[in-house]
Structure formats: C-alpha cells, structure tokens
Amino acid sequence: SQQGEEDPQALSIQEGENATMNCSYKTSINNLQWYRQNSGRGLVHLILIRSNEREKHSGRLRVTLDTSKKSSSLLITASRAADTASYFCATADLYNQGGKLIFGQGTELSVKP
Amino acid sequence: GAGVSQSPSNKVTEKGKDVELRCDPISGHTALYWYRQSLGQGLEFLIYFQGNSAPDKSGLPSDRFSAERTGGSVSTLTIQRTQQEDSAVYLCASSLAGGLPGELFFGEGSRLTVL
Numbered sequence: 001s002q003q004g005e006e007d008p009q010a011l012s013i014q015e016g017e018n019a020t021m022n023c024s025y026k027t028s029i030n031n032l033q034w035y036r037q038n039s040g041r042g043l044v045h046l047i048l049i050r051s052n053e054r055e056k057h058s059g060r061l062r063v064t065l066d067t068s069k070k071s072s073s074l075l076i077t078a079s080r081a082a083d084t085a086s087y088f089c090a091t092a093d094l095y096n097q098g099g100k101l102i103f104g105q106g107t108e109l110s111v112k113p
Numbered sequence: 114g115a116g117v118s119q120s121p122s123n124k125v126t127e128k129g130k131d132v133e134l135r136c137d138p139i140s141g142h143t144a145l146y147w148y149r150q151s152l153g154q155g156l157e158f159l160i161y162f163q164g165n166s167a168p169d170k171s172g173l174p175s176d177r178f179s180a181e182r183t184g185g186s187v188s189t190l191t192i193q194r195t196q197q198e199d200s201a202v203y204l205c206a207s208s209l210a211g212g213l214p215g216e217l218f219f220g221e222g223s224r225l226t227v228l
Contacts, residue, residue, distance in 0.1 A: 033216070042117075042204060042219035043156075088155060092214045100169055101146065101214045105155035 005104050006089055012110040019076040021107040023089030024069075030092040032065055033101070034074050037086045046074075046087075051094065081113045115139075117220035119205050125226045126195055134190045134223045138207030145188050146206045146217065147180055156204065162188065195227045 006023050013019055023032070031050045035043040049056045049065045049072065056063045062075040076083055088106045118137040126132050138145050143164045148156040158172035162182045173179070177195075182188040192199055202224045206217040 031214075033214075035217075042221045043206075043217070044219070045216040048216060090156075090217075100158060100161050100171075101217060102158055103148070103156035 006087070006107045008107060009105070010108045010110070012112065013079055015079060015081055015111055015113050017079055017111075019079050019083070019109055019111070021074045021087050021109070023072045023074070023104055025072075025089075025091045025104075026070065027091075028094040029067070030094045032063075032072050032092075033090045034061075034063060034072075035088045035090060035103075037088065037106070039085070043088065076109075079109075079111045081111050083109060084111045085109060117205055117207050117218050119203075119220035119223050121223055122221065123224045123226075125228065127228050128197060129194055131191065131193045132195055132225060134192075134203050134205075134225070136188045136190070136205030136207075136220060138186065138188070138205070139218055140186075142207035142209055142218070143185070144208040144214065145182055146208070147188070147190050148204045148206070149201045150204055150222070151201045159190070159203075192225075195225075197227050200225055200227045 033048045034046040037043045047058050060077045065072045086106045086108045090101045090103045120135045145162040147159040160180045161169040177193045180190045202222040204222045206219045208217050
C-alpha cells in the first residue's frame, strides 16, 4: 500500500523561482527520504531526514518534517531547467516493516528556462 | 560495476509467456528491493531482501510473481504467465543499511511490455 502522498501532482515554474513540494504520510516513521527521477531513468537519493529532525539542508534543497502533522516539504531554491524531474518522498515505518521503504506518487516538476 | 545493474533494459513478450528480470546490486549491500512503476505513476513495493532473513514478499501482486536472491547478491524477479497489466518498469535498488533503510541506490530499470 502507498504511504506517502505528494502534492501538487504537477508543478510548473520559471527558472530562478523556488519550488515547494509537499508529502503527507499515514503512520509513524523512522525516517523520510526524498528522491528525484529524470524521465526514463532510475531514482536518485536527495536527502534523508530522521523523525527527530525538523529541518535539513543540502545545497539548494531544504527539507522540513512535521511529525505531528505527518507531513514533509521539499523546497528547491533558485530553480534551474536541469531541476526538471519527478520528485518522490519515501518513508520507513517506525514499527518494523522490515526495512521496507514506501514511496508516494510523486510530483512532476517542470522548470522553464 | 559501481552501481546497481539491471537486465534486460527492455523486454517485449507475449501474453502468457514467463519472464525473468535480473538485478546485480552494489557489492556489499545487504538489502535489495524490487519496485514496479507503471507509466506516470509512483513506485509500487514488490519485495525486499535483507541479508539471510526471510524476504518481505508482502507487495507481490499475485502468485505469478516470485523473486529469489542467490548468495546474498544477484536477484531474479520472475513473472509467470505474463498479463498485459504486468507492463511496467521494474526497478531494483540496494542499500547498505539493514533493518531501517538508509539511502537506496537504484538501477535504471527493466521496461517490460506484454503484448
């Protein structure tokens, strides 16, 4: 069963603007991860945030986690055309689903030059 | 190789045939995952292997699907009597972490088309 749900499903912005994608999940988690997928390719890990962390940065990426609302957001600042991709959140269930990582449906980001 | 390797990259088969998809994880990675991605959709969990533990098969959609991992390394996903709804990209990933998943490294996927 799917755990994370991203919104929006699709986002189109101009180069230089910021892009914000949200992820909601249902159960208690150990960690939440964000991945990127270029069209027709495999997924690439972007960032992992643990359940006891509230915010994490990596370059132009900022991830927040609100465990009380069971939600996370991914912010990409100063977007570039090369950021065009699908972005997925994935969660690791706290109560031992054996290390299984469950992915959401993804947000398709289009950055126009 | 340096990354997760999957083969074949593309497979076209006729309905009713069996197919085998192969995944060669990163050396030393104890965890191995199979996911399925239909066109424009998210990833559907299929099966997870961790070391010598019994695999988590809870995501396999039917008994036509099976997977094995030999020697804790290479994994094969087998789909018997393929149906058109099996058409999708099958993604394999591996991870160093055991128990609680850390970063997953994905292969490029095997695109299966069932005619």
